[in-house]
Amino acid sequence: MAHQGRYFLTGPLACLLLGFFVQPDVEGANILGVFTSHNPSHLIVHMSIMKALAEEGHNVTVVSTSQPKVTHKSIKHIVIPRSAAEEKVISDGLTTLAKKKPSMVTTIQNFFGSLSILIHKQVDVLEDKRFTDLYKNKDNKFDAVVFGLFFNFYQAGLGSRFKCPLIVSWAGPPMVRINDAVGNPELIATVPGMNVAVLPGQAMNFKQRLANFGSSMVFRLLSFYLEMLNAQFYDRLWGKDPAMISYEEAKKNVSLAFCNSHAISEGPIRPNVPAVIEIGGIQIKNKPDPLPQDIKEFLDNAKHGAILFSLGSNLKGDHIQPELIGKIFEALSSLKQNVIWKWDDLKNLPGKSSNILYKKWLPQDDILAHPSIKLFITHAGKGGVAESQYHGKPMLALPVFADQPGNADKLVQAGYGLRVDLLTLEVDEFKGAINELLNNPSYTRKVQQFSKLYRDRPMSARDSVIYWVNYVLRHHGASHMQSPLVHMNFIASHNLDVYLLLSAILIVIAVISTVVLEFFWRKCCGGKGKSQKTAQNSKIKKH
Structure with a gap:
């Protein structure tokens, strides 16, 4: 039978035309990033995504509450800063946390304490005129919105607000809120949470599964509370706008979820729906940028190697008890290695030593890439751990709160480093752990083996971001790859x-x-049995 009206092309021309029709050009799309979290390390991850998109040629606008360390010359940045009073709340909360032993209890206390104020503050950002002008100005048109997740899922309404696909950026591996948003399965028995350390590929034992179940239930309860807050915030922002969809519908409107993880190397091994895109290490550069001259000379002249010491962007020197700072300085100043110490108040130093260089801000990824660095002393934040693993540097963890204790336990269990309790730190213990990590090559060997796994990917984190954002743009939200689980209730x-x-x-x-x-028993056996029993009773009476 003839195929009327059909024409067939082969060869390069066919491939060219097929590529033209299947993958339309999406270069120069207008993309909005909304990152209202107070956490600087989260902003680094989010901005690394936006930088990749800007480098690809997209027109990127970013709204945040602080100036980012990662940026690009073509990104239009709108900063809606926190007030001095709000900054003080953050500082006081971190000071309190730094004086308590890290645990689930302290995390929950923080959730209902200083963190609660910051959760509410994020709503204020979306009510600020600098933000509302973005959608009230009819000349603005955005093709996609990326928002940073941090107890603020009401911001899922931004997809409806700007009438475009919605993408979530999360600074960790898939968790409850991400799983709910994209229909990712919740596997409590096989997928350990952030506070349960299990080597990749290994099953949790009974005690670990029990702990994982308990922490999962706690986070479920917190999520239930958060959902009530999110619904209130959504109603406050857009409840009276007839053009907006409901919060229940907005929650089902997520096209992609970028997660700062790499399960194949880091674990846990688990199934993910197509909408979960792992971009672990997105902030790490393939080629380090040149270091500032003073840091470069300090590292180049380190005859015995060097150590990087940083407790992250949130925790500052004045959050830690002075006697602990004194003990840390005593230990570090006695080493033969050079030490770069991240310290915020350069007018009030812990002490002076020829082997210590204090810096208020550090290009951490670039420093860890330097061959002189032999050890990273860290608070075990997700970003810093990933950078150290990527560059094959062993770690000494001093965790404080949130996911840090779990990250510390995992790196110890994997053999990439050691952990010391910051609150009970003693000079000999601290220095002993440092010397063990410097002199025992097994830690370096294991983390360098991991580095090979971490780097071995079919597509880099940056390329994954670009491909999947372009995919969502090409297919207008890519609703075809959404899990049906998103549209099902708990019972179904x-x-x-x-x-x-x-x-x-x-x-x-x-x-x-x-x-x-x-019935059949009575019919078949009931009558006969009764007659025999009556006869036997009669005989007994006669006797």
Whole structure:
């Protein structure tokens, strides 16, 4: 049978035309990033995504509450800063946390303490005129919105607000809120949470599964509370706007979720739906930038190697008890290695030593790439751990709060470093851990082996960001790859209604079977048995 009206092309021309129609050009799309979290390390991850998109040729606008360390010359940046009073709340909260042993309890206390104020502050940012002008100005048109997740899922309404696809950026591996947003399965028995350390590929034992179940239930309860807050915030922002969809619908409107993880190397091994895109190490450069001259000379002249000491962007020197700072200085100043120490108040130093260079800000990734660095002393934040693993540097962890204790336990278990309790730190213990890491090559060997796994990917984190954002743009939100789990309630997603129906059927069958069997038993055996029993009783009476 002839195929009327059909024409077939082969060879390079066909490939060219197919590529033209299948993958339309999306260069120069207008992309908005909204990052209202107070956390500088989160902003580094988010801005690394936006920088990749700007380098690809997209027109990028970013709204944040602080000036980013990662940026690009073509990114239009709108900063809506926190007030001095809000900054003080953050500082006071971190000071309190730094004086407590890290645990689930302290994390929850922080959640209802200083962190609660910052959760509410994020709503204020979206009510600021500098932000509302972005959608009230009819000349503005955005093709996609990326928002940073930090207890603020009401911002899922930004997709409806700007009438474009919505992408979530999260600074860690997939977790409850991400899983709910894209229909990713929640696997409590096989996927350890942030506070349970299990080597990749290994199953949790009973104690670990019990701990994982407990922490999962706690986070579920917190999520339930957060959902009530999110619904209130959503109603406050857009509840009276008839052009906006409901919060329940907005929650189902996520096209992609970028997660700062790499399960194949880091673990845990788990199934992810297509909308979860792992971009672990997105902030790490393939080629380090040149170091500032003073840092370069300090590292180049380190005859015995060098150590990088940083407790992250949140924790500052005045958050830690002075006697602990004194002990840390005593240990570090006695080493033969050079030490770069991140310290915020350069007018009030812990002490002076020829082997210590204090810097208020550090290009951490570039420093860790330098061959003189032999050890990284860290608070075990996700970003810093990833950078150290990428560059093959062993670590000494001093965790303080949130996911840091879990990250520290994981790196110790994997053999990439050691952990010391910051609150009970003693000079000999601290210095002993440093010398063990410097003199025992097994730590360096193991982390360098991991580095090979971490780098071995079919597509770099940067290329993954570019490809999948362009994919969503090409396919107008890519709703075809959304998991049906997003549109199912708890009963349907767990088949509880099916199990209930099957249980009811089995109960009915059991009842009917019992009645039928009893009926036949009486008919077949009941009368005969009764006659025999009556005869036996008569004989007994005669005797």
